[in-house]
Amino acid sequence: MAFVLPLFILRWHHQIEAWETSLIATISKPALVLALLAGTAMAAQAQSAAEGQKLAFDRGKGNCLTCHVIKGGELPGTIGPELTGLKAKYSRDELIAIVTDETKRNPQTVMPPFGRNRILSEKEISAVVDFLQTL
Amino acid sequence: MTRRLAIRAAFAAFALGMLAYVPARAAESIDPAADKAAFQKFFTSKFPKLKLEDFVNGPYSMNEDLHKQWEEKEQFPPYEFSLEAGKEMFATPFKNGKTYADCFPNQGIGIRQNYPYFDEKEGKVVTLELALNRCREANGEAPFSYVKDDMAALTAYMAFTSRGKPMDIKIPNDPRALEAYQKGKEYFYTRRGQLNFSCATCHIQSPGQRIRAEVLAPALGILNAMPIYRSEWSGMGTTSRRFTTCNSQIRGVPLNPQDDEYRNLEYYLSYVSNGLPISGPGARP
DSSP states (O other), X not given: OTTHHXXXXXXXXXXXXXXXXXXXXXXXXXXXXXXXXXXXXXXXXXXXXXXXXXXXXXXXXXXXXXXXXXXXOSSOOSSSOOBOSHHHHOOHHHHHHHHHHGGGTOTXXXXXXXXXXXXXXXXXXXXXXXXXXXX | OHHHHHHHHHHHHHHHHHHHHHHHHHHHSOOHHHHHHHHHHXXXXXXXXSOGGGGGGGGGGSOHHHHHHHHHHHHXXXXXXXXXXXXXXXXXXXTTSOOGXXXXXXXXXXXXXXXXXXXXXXXXXXXXXXXHHHHHHHTTOOOOOSSSHHHHHHHHHHHHTTTTOBOOOXXXXXXXXXXXXXXXXXXXXXXXXXXXXOHHHHHTTSTTOEETTEEOOOSTTTTTTOSEEEGGGTEEEOHHHHHHHHHHHTTOOXXXXXXXXXXXXXXXXXXXXXXSBOOOSEEEO
């Protein structure tokens, strides 16, 4: 019995080691890195969306509220459509294109060409689109 | 048989070509009367409940709540001080003993609706504000700032004596007058500034809509109410003030008051509001 127990423990230990090795082999590099990356990317996107909301509401920047109803914003205007459910309506690239220069799609649009006329930088537009995709 | 078909095809093509050619030419030629009719019809169709003369009340014509606000405002109009000051200034002689009345037809009373006019001697558009400063300078007085205060007071008084008279802008049979009109029209519809807005973007495409809490005025009759007391400005402003601040707000570079472009713009915009009553001085939010 005194002999058997350590042997059992030893086997058990080996078993765990084997599991670990196989786990590390299967999950480890690409998957683990990806999982970590996804975590940071999600955090970064949330931060960017928050930054985008600030830009969208700032009268000196996006000032989107002047024309659009947006959840969380006060005193919205009525010229543009309400900004809601945008993720279902447009791809990210389409949203970037609309904010950058909507006159390309619709020459009669009232919407200022935020990218073309450098009202917002590319990075700022990306943040605004991150925010738009949360609506 | 084939020859007959070919002839018919050629004839049809020719007829179609002519059809396409006629409207294309019409679009190229300058036709102020047709512009005015189309301009006014655009607004009366967009706001079928409004009478033509209602448009001179700007945003206050756009809905009932705002109209009530306007009626209440008219009980104690915020432009009253300016109007009183203008009346007094108008009657006070210059140092040389002459008065404003000496510079204008009908002693300057009830003539607002005829401005701006095309001066065939000068070959340019002359606005009321410009004529007032020219009157001062001709009588040895320093010109006023075009945007507010004294100029607003004088034009307020002159508009007040003309209230109810239909805007009556004439375009003489002079190619330079037509050109000035056309340039004003082009200025009105040209996008500019970092925000890429034309006058028409807000005042044709979006009248009655809100930008934030502010209701956009229709372009039709917009100058009939000038000068205006604007709560946003906490004071009076002239047509010059309206044009220059519009340009700043769209993040453009404003021109100087009474530059040719603004004179032409005022000519165009006043002409297409012909027939609507003078309502100035006005009050706006």
